[in-house]
Amino acid sequence: MTTPPSETSAPTVALLVKAGCHLCADAVEVVEEVCGRLGVRWEQVDIAQHPDLAERHAEEIPVLLVDGVQRDFWRIDPVRLERLLTAHSA
Template sequence: MTDSQPRTVPRVELLVKDGCHLCADALAVVEEVCTRHGVRWHAVDVGHHPELAERHAEEIPVLMVDGVQRDFWRIDPVRLERLLTAGSA
């Protein structure tokens, strides 16, 4: 008997802001890992979302997976990979 539960695709967002040198590094990590796993993601500029800018002011960039903060400042590619593959097996 096989498990026929469909795998849910994680929702990945990266909160960034203009002029943030850590954001450039984070964008590259998220792009590489998500592309390798076929996971769509998007960057959210906190400059257009004052509530996010206030909430995460000292943590940008922030990695969100399925609405949960998973990393900030430096995005760990190994951790992101684990998060993306946690539901598969």
């Protein structure tokens, strides 16, 4: 059985966050809105549960990863995120 092309071309979006971070709350709203509008699934990753990520990104939270590549941090630009996600599906 083969996977339909639409499933193989979907980007993997992850937002690294930590508790009590006001920038993280803002970032969640942006990612939720853009990904929701475009029908792209995303996941929120608490860096407290991942010591390796906490060490690597301690000063950059929140961090946006698209297909495992860091694309933004601190403030997530909705226009940039939409451009990245629509370019991915083109």
